[in-house]
Amino acid sequence: MELDRSDDEILSGEYGETRRVMLEILIALGKIYDAERLIPVSSVQVSGASYKTIGDAGLEWLEGLDARAVVPAFLNPIGMPREQWSEMGIDATFAEKQEEILNAYQRLGIRLTCTCTPYYHQIVQYGDHLAWSESSAVAYANSVIGARTNREGGPSALASALIGKTPEYGLHIMKNRLPDLIITLDDPAAAKDWGPAEYGALGYVAGKEVGNRVPFFRGLRPNRDRLKALGAAMAATGAVALFHVEDITPEARVPFFKTSFPVDEKETIEIAVSDVNAVFSEIEVNAVAVGCPHLSEDELRTVADLLSGKKVKKPFFVFVSEEMMNDHRDLITMIDRSGAHVYADTCMVVSPATDTLGSVMTNSGKAFSYLPAMCGVVPRLGTIEDCVRVATE
Ligand code: F3S
Numbered sequence: 001m002e003l004d005r006s007d008d009e010i011l012s013g014e015y016g017e018t019r020r021v022m023l024e025i026l027i028a029l030g031k032i033y034d035a036e037r038l039i040p041v042s043s044v045q046v047s048g049a050s051y052k053t054i055g056d057a058g059l060e061w062l063e064g065l066d067a068r069a070v071v072p073a074f075l076n077p078i079g080m081p082r083e084q085w086s087e088m089g090i091d092a093t094f095a096e097k098q099e100e101i102l103n104a105y106q107r108l109g110i111r112l113t114c115t116c117t118p119y120y121h122q123i124v125q126y127g128d129h130l131a132w133s134e135s136s137a138v139a140y141a142n143s144v145i146g147a148r149t150n151r152e153g154g155p156s157a158l159a160s161a162l163i164g165k166t167p168e169y170g171l172h173i174m175k176n177r178l179p180d181l182i183i184t185l186d187d188p189a190a191a192k193d194w195g196p197a198e199y200g201a202l203g204y205v206a207g208k209e210v211g212n213r214v215p216f217f218r219g220l221r222p223n224r225d226r227l228k229a230l231g232a233a234m235a236a237t238g239a240v241a242l243f244h245v246e247d248i249t250p251e252a253r254v255p256f257f258k259t260s261f262p263v264d265e266k267e268t269i270e271i272a273v274s275d276v277n278a279v280f281s282e283i284e285v286n287a288v289a290v291g292c293p294h295l296s297e298d299e300l301r302t303v304a305d306l307l308s309g310k311k312v313k314k315p316f317f318v319f320v321s322e323e324m325m326n327d328h329r330d331l332i333t334m335i336d337r338s339g340a341h342v343y344a345d346t347c348m349v350v351s352p353a354t355d356t357l358g359s360v361m362t363n364s365g366k367a368f369s370y371l372p373a374m375c376g377v378v379p380r381l382g383t384i385e386d387c388v389r390v391a392t393e
Contacts, residue, residue: 001030001167002037010163018067022159029156030167038165039129039172043072045118046110046161047133048154050079050350051097058154059097062104065158069109072122073161076134077294077319078102078114079351081343088343088353110161114345115321117228117294119145126250129172131160135241136293136366139231142242144224146250148172151241171242177251178261179216179244182268183209188219190273196229196299197383200365201279202271203233204381207369209269212239216261218246225296232293233365279368283380285361288312288391289348290384291319292364299384300324304331306388307338315357316340316391319347340391349374363387 009015010023026038048054079098080090090098102112113121116134119141124130126146132138133152141147150170152160160166170176183206185191191198199222206215215234222230222245234240244252251257290303295318303318318335322344325332332342348354348362349370359378360371363386371379382390 001027001035003027007038016067018065019162022067022162025155025159026163026165026167030169033167033169035167035169037168038163039168040164041071041131041160041166042128043118043122043124043130043132044069044157044161045074045076045130045132045134045137046105046154046157047076047152049075049101049105049114050077050346051094051101052079052350052352054101054154056097059101059104062101062108065104065108067108067162069161070164071161072111073109074111074113074115074118074122075105076114077116077347077350078345080346080353082112082345084343087341088351090351090353094352108158108162113322115294115323116347117296117321120296121321121323129166131157131166133157135235136228136232138241139235139243140228140293142171142177143231143244143249144227148177151239174256175260177214177242178257179266180213181210181215182263182266183215183217184219184268184270185273186270187273191220194222194226195383196225197363197365197381198276199226200229200233200363200368201276201381202365203230204237204279204365204369205271205275207234207236207238207240209271210234210238210240212241214242214244215240216244216246216252216263216266220245221248225299228293228296229365233369236366236369279365280381283359283378285314285359285380285390287315287317287357287359288361288387289317289319289354289367290363290387291317292347292349292362292367294347295320295324297324297328300328300331302384303388304334306385307335307340307392310338310388310392312339312391313393314391317348318342320344338392361387361390
């Protein structure tokens with residue numbers, strides 16, 4: 001692989017053992033995927049931040065590292081809200097370990113912004129090269145913004161934060177971003193009134209068909225929140241890191257894309273609206289959780305409006321980034337008044353608090369997919385309106 005002088009200096013150990021090892025990680029990754037060189041990244045998102053997922057072994061590894069991030073770098077959600085962890089039912093031993101993980105990342109120069117929606121708070125532009133690791137954030141950055149990132153593992157993302165580069169392969173290369181197949185609905189008109197929950201259900205169904213390929217949707221007109229829900233669910237049931245929607249997502253509109261993608265010659269999968277509707281159910285649940293991925297401003301406002309003047313009778317959890325919480329205190333107060341809880345830094349999947357709930361209703365296709373496997377709870381999918389109705393009736 002082509003390396004420059006600064007890479008050679010890092011490899012010689014001139015900038016410390018941690019940087020040397022981190023560059024070795026990136027070079028090894030590049031060799032696996034036949035990358036010709038390393039390219040600079042403008043931001044990094046590091047997963048592996050919850051004590052629930054990395055445990056003592058991960059903490060020990062982090063504490064042994066000694067270097068500072070050279071590009072803006074931030075974290076995926078952790079296992080608890082940094083402020084209200086005891087209110088959420090997190091035990092003190094877990095909280096102590098989680099704090100140690102945060103301290104380790106802070107010492108490495110990683111910002112303690114713990115969210116899967118960094119794109120609401122960082123300037124990320126079309127064509128930017130990133131090294132992000134949370135699957136829904138990767139799908140959003142690639143598809144909705146037109147930035148370029150592979151789905152990094154925790155160690156490779158951290159290596160990119162400390163070196164400022166990533167190997168140039170996969171979705172960093174334009175020809176790999178062209179679609180592999182087309183997806184249509186058997187009744188496109190049915191999608192006209194779909195909200196994020198229905199798009200999440202579509203993603204839940206489509207992800208299983210698509211695997212790790214790049215799909216091109218035709219006949220849909222989703223806005224950004226719906227695209228977010230679609231991509232998050234497809235990344236969960238498949239390994240979709242990039243998708244396009246005809247005339248909607250940015251790369252689907254550029255001339256290179258249009259001339260390089262012969263629509264009529266591609267495999268087409270038609271998804272039945274009845275299969276999307278079948279993801280929804282009516283089972284009894286013990287709790288409701290929304291905010292997977294963390295809510296946008298519009299989504300937060302919708303939740304606040306729907307809960308306004310009502311009282312929840314079941315535990316109702318709302319997950320957002322810390323910045324969203326701080327920027328919209330009025331909406332948080334409206335939600336608090338209903339008895340629902342708004343938590344930052346964490347989520348229903350990476351927090352151990354969900355593991356004891358038994359059954360949970362959510363409006364997220366991604367959470368619907370992850371809750372059984374990662375938290376051992378029975379999930380129910382519903383629209384945000386249904387979530388509020390079930391929690392308050
Ligand atoms: Fe985000 Fe947690 Fe969902 S990290 S995408 S809220 S599983």
